[in-house]
Amino acid sequence: MKQKKYIFTYTDQVRDYECDLQGIVNNANYQHYLEHTRHKFLEKNQLSFSELHKRGVDCVVARISIDYKNSLRPGDVYISCLNVEKEGIKYVFLQDIYKPNEENGTQQGVLCIRSRIETVALINGRLGTTKELDALAEETDSLKEN
Amino acid sequence: MKQKKYIFTYTDQVRDYECDLQGIVNNANYQHYLEHTRHKFLEKNQLSFSELHKRGVDCVVARISIDYKNSLRPGDVYISCLNVEKEGIKYVFLQDIYKPNEENGTQQGVLCIRSRIETVALINGRLGTTKELDALAEETDSLKEN
Amino acid sequence: MKQKKYIFTYTDQVRDYECDLQGIVNNANYQHYLEHTRHKFLEKNQLSFSELHKRGVDCVVARISIDYKNSLRPGDVYISCLNVEKEGIKYVFLQDIYKPNEENGTQQGVLCIRSRIETVALINGRLGTTKELDALAEETDSLKEN
Amino acid sequence: MKQKKYIFTYTDQVRDYECDLQGIVNNANYQHYLEHTRHKFLEKNQLSFSELHKRGVDCVVARISIDYKNSLRPGDVYISCLNVEKEGIKYVFLQDIYKPNEENGTQQGVLCIRSRIETVALINGRLGTTKELDALAEETDSLKEN
Numbered sequence: 001m002k003q004k005k006y007i008f009t010y011t012d013q014v015r016d017y018e019c020d021l022q023g024i025v026n027n028a029n030y031q032h033y034l035e036h037t038r039h040k041f042l043e044k045n046q047l048s049f050s051e052l053h054k055r056g057v058d059c060v061v062a063r064i065s066i067d068y069k070n071s072l073r074p075g076d077v078y079i080s081c082l083n084v085e086k087e088g089i090k091y092v093f094l095q096d097i098y099k100p101n102e103e104n105g106t107q108q109g110v111l112c113i114r115s116r117i118e119t120v121a122l123i124n125g126r127l128g129t130t131k132e133l134d135a136l137a138e139e140t141d142s143l144k145e146n
Numbered sequence: 147m148k149q150k151k152y153i154f155t156y157t158d159q160v161r162d163y164e165c166d167l168q169g170i171v172n173n174a175n176y177q178h179y180l181e182h183t184r185h186k187f188l189e190k191n192q193l194s195f196s197e198l199h200k201r202g203v204d205c206v207v208a209r210i211s212i213d214y215k216n217s218l219r220p221g222d223v224y225i226s227c228l229n230v231e232k233e234g235i236k237y238v239f240l241q242d243i244y245k246p247n248e249e250n251g252t253q254q255g256v257l258c259i260r261s262r263i264e265t266v267a268l269i270n271g272r273l274g275t276t277k278e279l280d281a282l283a284e285e286t287d288s289l290k291e292n
Numbered sequence: 293m294k295q296k297k298y299i300f301t302y303t304d305q306v307r308d309y310e311c312d313l314q315g316i317v318n319n320a321n322y323q324h325y326l327e328h329t330r331h332k333f334l335e336k337n338q339l340s341f342s343e344l345h346k347r348g349v350d351c352v353v354a355r356i357s358i359d360y361k362n363s364l365r366p367g368d369v370y371i372s373c374l375n376v377e378k379e380g381i382k383y384v385f386l387q388d389i390y391k392p393n394e395e396n397g398t399q400q401g402v403l404c405i406r407s408r409i410e411t412v413a414l415i416n417g418r419l420g421t422t423k424e425l426d427a428l429a430e431e432t433d434s435l436k437e438n
Numbered sequence: 439m440k441q442k443k444y445i446f447t448y449t450d451q452v453r454d455y456e457c458d459l460q461g462i463v464n465n466a467n468y469q470h471y472l473e474h475t476r477h478k479f480l481e482k483n484q485l486s487f488s489e490l491h492k493r494g495v496d497c498v499v500a501r502i503s504i505d506y507k508n509s510l511r512p513g514d515v516y517i518s519c520l521n522v523e524k525e526g527i528k529y530v531f532l533q534d535i536y537k538p539n540e541e542n543g544t545q546q547g548v549l550c551i552r553s554r555i556e557t558v559a560l561i562n563g564r565l566g567t568t569k570e571l572d573a574l575a576e577e578t579d580s581l582k583e584n
Contacts, residue, residue: 015474016487017320019313021196021366023488026309027181027207031174036453043513049454050167050461050512061173065211074313074488075481161328162341163466165459167512169342172455182307189367195308196315196366220342220459221335313488319499320469327466342459353465357503 003108004096006081007139008041011100014076024071030113031064034095037080038117045136056124059133062090063118070112072099079108086137089129093117094140149254150242152227153285154187157246160222170217176259177210180241183226184263191282202270205279208236209264216258218245225254232283235275239263240286295400296388298373299431300333303392306368316363322405323356326387329372330409337428348416351425354382355410362404364391371400378429381421385409386432441546442534444519445577446479449538452514462509468551469502472533475518476555483574494562497571500528501556508550510537517546524575527567531555532578 012033020026039049052059072078076099083094094116101109121128158179166172185195198205218224222245229240240262247255267274304325312318331341344351364370368391375386386408393401413420450471458464477487490497510516514537521532532554539547559566 015470016477017312017318017470017473019488020309021311021313021315022199022204022206023313027210028174028177028309031177032453032455035173035455039454048513050457053168058168060168060217061214063211063213064173065209067209068207071206075486161324162331163324163327163458163464165342166455167457167459167461169459174455178307178309181309185308194367196311221340314491314496314498319473319502320466323466323469327464345460350460352460352509353506355503355505356465357501359501360499363498 004081005143006083006096007143008037008044008082010037010040010080010082012036012078012080014072014074014078016074019074024073027066027068030066030068030097030115033078033080033097034066034093034113034115034117037082037095038093041082041084041136045132047132057130058122059091059119060122061117062120063116065116067114068112069114070099070110072097072112078112081108083140083143084137085140086129086134087118089120089127091119091121091133091137093119150227151289152229152242153289154183154190154228156183156186156226156228158182158224158226160218160220160224162220165220170219173212173214176212176214176243176261179224179226179243180212180239180259180261180263183228183241184239187228187230187282191278193278203276204268205237205265206268207263208266210261212259212261214258215260216245216256218243218258224258227254229286229289230283231286232275232280233264235266235273237265237267237279237283239265296373297435298375298388299435300329300336300374302329302332302372302374304328304370304372306364306366306370308366311366316365319358319360322358322360322389322407325370325372325389326358326385326405326407326409329374329387330385333374333376333428337424339424349422350414351383351411352414353409354412355408357408359406360404361406362391362402364389364404370404373400375432375435376429377432378421378426379410381412381419383411383413383425383429385411442519443581444521444534445581446475446482446520448475448478448518448520450474450516450518452510452512452516454512457512462511465504465506468504468506468535468553471516471518471535472504472531472551472553472555475520475533476531479520479522479574483570485570495568496560497529497557498560499555500558502553504551504553506550507552508537508548510535510550516550519546521578521581522575523578524567524572525556527558527565529557529559529571529575531557 018029097113098108099110164175243259244254245256247253310321389405390400391402393399456467535551536546537548539545
């Protein structure tokens with residue numbers, strides 16, 4: 001399988017309490033995975049969601065769409081992958097979650113979630129953009145050129 | 147404000163633990179509200195999510211899209227509204243969440259969430275439809291004719 | 293069954309997503325029920341957890357003990373009952389959760405949770421007491437005298 | 439600081455959504471950390487909570503007590519530590535959560551949570567013990583002898 005390129009990946013494991021009575025991860029919890037991945041991505045870039053909040057910059061989700069392709073189950077390892085693009089004043093996160101390939105354990109195997117998260121930055125309560133967030137979006141662009 | 151028609155509405159109140167450090171309901175928790183509303187809707191129609199599961203019928207979400215319009219805050223009351231339509235083998239739930247109108251407290255006021263939840267029924271693990279779910283989808287159709 | 297007296301009761305229903313793969317309410321979620329009940333109790337007394345927080349008063353849990361007697365299941369209605377006592381600078385909440393009596397639906401039936409929640413008030417970061425919280429604790433005392 | 443001995447430790451990091459409007463990890467979420475640590479401990483011993491459930495063995499929590507010593511905040515790393523002892527038919531987990539020591543990052547620093555979780559095993563719905571769980575409890579005993 002051809003590996004899709006992402007500017008950030010985060011690997012973690014399903015916790016049992018995230019599963020519901022169907023024995024699979026509850027749909028809402030994937031949003032937690034996606035949010036946590038974005039925050040880990042910010043962290044890697046020396047930005048913190050809670051620090052931004054204290055400085056008056058709140059990144060809020062305006063629109064989310066998620067395709068549920070395959071379910072994660074108790075104990076499953078997952079690879080959460082992220083790209084981000086700028087569209088007008090929006091920062092659009094393209095986030096996919098995979099089970100790892102069984103053969104090598106590190107690469108993208110079965111696709112579980114394909115999502116698009118449109119966020120906007122509120123700076124002291126008003127819509128705006130910031131240079132530090134713009135810089136992050138440029139990384140994905142440069143990925144395409146290669 | 148003109149009131150939109152729905153076949154089912156459910157009123158509840160934000161719980162403080164559903165809010166995150168931004169002081170607003172965490173995005174993922176709206177999915178919990180939407181899921182719970184669907185299950186209350188099934189319940190009203192003498193169907194139960196967990197009973198269906200035991201009978202081998204699992205309703206799973208295939209795709210979700212949510213527009214986040216306005217945030218709910220600690221203590222806010224919300225009105226969660228639902229319609230459902232059949233599209234091929236999909237049962238599509240159109241679910242909106244409002245704050246009540248401040249003047250009368252019971253009608254739709256500020257729109258918080260507009261969502262579209264595409265679900266499919268797995269009957270003993272295979273895609274299918276059931277008469278009882280079809281019947282529910284017809285209610286929304288009859289709403290349009292009026 | 294003799295009914296135990298409480299100064300506050302709150303009735304609600306299990307949401308399916310609160311249940312885990314064992315098909316019963318996940319243990320951690322009872323703490324959500326207990327917290328929400330305390331906040332509803334504050335609300336009834338014209339106090340709000342988030343308003344208190346803004347005024348520099350944070351009620352924090354110092355110690356919790358919970359006896360898990362019987363499990364709640366999907367769709368179950370529960371009655372969450374509360375008393376509060378003052379012990380030194382602690383506000384101790386005695387909180388029990390019951391399934392309603394099947395015969396009349398409103399009274400305490402099967403005991404599910406028996407808990408003791410020791411809280412302290414941080415006033416601008418320092419341990420303290422407030423008259424408004426003291427007043428709430430006196431209600432339970434007066435209950436005993438009757 | 440003298441390091442306390444445990445038979446199992448698990449290190450993870452606070453996720454922002456686990457924090458509430460007070461800006462600290464919500465009390466109920468520590469139960470999630472504790473539960474997940476127990477399940478990781480089982481996993482390390484080739485036992486799985488969900489597999490045990492399928493074989494008719496349900497480990498259920500009978501009683502929990504948690505001392506909340508210090509709060510975890512967004513982004514904090516924590517070390518979740520576990521011992522387990524057998525008391526009659528109970529398996530008692532002694533679980534503590536620390537922030538790591540700032541100097542070396544791996545050892546126990548500030549104590550956040552001290553807890554005692556009493557569990558019982560239901561084997562096909564009846565209280566019982568199993569050899570595999572008994573074996574786990576013996577590990578902690580041997581720790582004491584050293």
